[in-house]
Amino acid sequence: MIGYAIRRIAGAVPLLLVISFVSYALMGLAPGGPSAILSEQSRALTPAARAAFVASLGLDKPWYVQYFYWLKELVFHGSLGRSFVGHRPVIALIGEKMPVTMELLGLAIVVTVLIAIPLGVAAATRRNSAFDVAATAVAFIAYGIPVFWLGIVLIDVFAVGLRWFPSGGIASIGRENDPLDRLWHLVLPVATLVVVGFAPWMRYQRAKMIDVLGQPFIRTARSKGLSERAVIYRHALRNALIPIVTLLGLSLPTLVGGAYFIEYVFSVPGMGYLALNAVFQRDYPTVMGITIISAVFVIAGNLLADIGYALVDPRVRYE
């Protein structure tokens, strides 16, 4: 197992190189540039001043040369560079935003799991019932809703209209350390994420549960005279949770990469918000930093999911 993990990690290095190169190329070839940081139109910004500014950021060279410098800095100094906006180290920016994103998305995943698993189990045990059909229909409709649209609708109804919840941000002024206030701010974004995101979890859970319920050991359990409750929750559910481990592993990257639209719509100052602003401002080092860290977590998430299989399912062995 350890040998397997090491091989996988070693294999990730060339993958990360390719990801970083392609990301840089996309940015370098996209129209627009970081002179947008100097947004004001004033006598200060002569073309010469703009050119000097661009040169001071190393952007007067072709993008592949810039990429090489960026890579050199990362490999030899372990540095993700400094943001073009404010010149702070990218790693510090990410360190500030990541906890906010983890709070939002961690909560969303927990709520999603708490809703989707019982729903999936209920749908599986009442297969083809009216409840099952209804749950499936709702799940698919919800899955199809664009997240930014739902977010705006919820803001319009519950924040602007009814004024039950704040329209955005993560804390009220003067109550930054009040957990209840934070929770109150997170209700709408979490609700949006849960509505749009619970369908796959529920469907996986339902499918696997149906699969497990057809297995001989369930018949054995039933024939022992166990209650249906005990059969479902003690015997079947445990075995049916395996795909959830996969989904959790695959959710890890979103947990750090941020939910871009949600964070933007609800003004949550997390990784997604940072990333989108960085893209709009063409703040290349920040974009690259977030890309690389997200890529590392995608790879790590996949690896953890595979290792998780082996832990929950004794039949899985990696050599």
Added chain:
Amino acid sequence: MIFDTLLGSGADYKPTPNLALSWNSDATGKTWTVHLRKGVRWSDGAPFTAADVVWTFDALIDPATGSPYNGQYTFIRHVVALDPFTVRFQLESPNATFVENALQSRWIMPEHSFRGIPHAQIKNSAFGEHPIGTGAYVLERWNHDQEAVFGTNRYWWGGTQTVRTIDIRVVLQDQGRTDAMLGGAADLDDRIGADAAQRLANVPGIHVIDIPDLYTRFINVNLHTPGLNDVVVRRAMMYGWDRAAVAAGLRHSHATIANGVEPEAIRYWHDDGLKPYPYDPARANALLDGAGWKRSADGVRAKNGVPLAFELLIPNSLLSNDIAAGFSADMNDIGIAISVHVLDYATFIEQANASKFQLAYSGWGGQPDPDMLTLLDSKQMPPVGNNVGFYSNPAVDRDLEAGLVTLDPARRKQYYDDMQVRTARDVPELFATNEFALTAYRDRVHVTGPILPGLYLFSNVAKWRLDP
């Protein structure tokens, strides 16, 4: 609040003593001598001297620093300390913007904090996180993108700060800012939107003030575009554009109709006698008819095979989208077809700077000085300056160039008055609105000092009064 400029800005942006007590130039206007205040200390206790001023301007004019402000100080040849409290600025040429542009605008930095740091490394130094200034306040706590808390600088030269703590919160959403004002969590909200002003204006205990802003909004015109190179067409576009609707619809009338290139807020220099183009579509149509721009079957005017159909480039924002929609409809009424092309800001600004546009949403401002050489002088077309629309009028060139080197305000004003009249006639850009900076504050705050927009408003914050 942390840093000081050499000179302050009083009513109408007039220079007032600050770190410098007096300033004067010789007869040539090329040598300026500035006498500094004595006994000033940095917030770490070190004395403030001429060396700090020299270091600040040396760093500013050194291209290696990579300051985006570098370009506006190329006229400074060098800066030397004559003694610990006297600084001499040697300019390449006389420059009437010098006092406002350099002495009133640039914060002085502590030389001793940057010893051994090459200019190229300044922007990466830790100073920005732990600043040391001569101002009334010191930075006590800073959670980036969340809050910055300022406490008093015990070495401050200005006496006692009546406002002891300033807590600045970052609220990403307008709605959240308005809520904080309504709920009493915030005392002041600067630069609020027109919608927020509408909501806060009639709330007891909250004042909303309109401060004339140093900003004009306009649509830039690329004069190399066939059709737009005809001044009659541009004048007709001014008559045909309902700018009162722009001001009323987008700013709830916290805006006035611009009469020309200079913002109304620069009181002394703005030519108040100049009448803005009235909204008069009939006159616009008559002008175009008279100049031979005939409507074709599709309603779009054309002459000699050149149709009056143009592309308007805008950055993606609600405001610019709304202005573009109103403008297009108005132009349609006078037989000019406008297609709106929306770009993300980074792409928009690059295209606009590279003159890759026919019409482009634009704005100008931030300075209380009338100098607009880089925008309108014919020698300032790219790649030299910002005359991206290729405007050229020798009389305007003369005004702008003479205005820049004439130090006597009364004589200088004549050049800019003439320039404003000529550009209003030439319409090198479609002038839109002069706007107000809107600030809301609770009545426990008693604002004193000059009521000017942006940072100027806070220049006297240490002496504001606060009810408990």
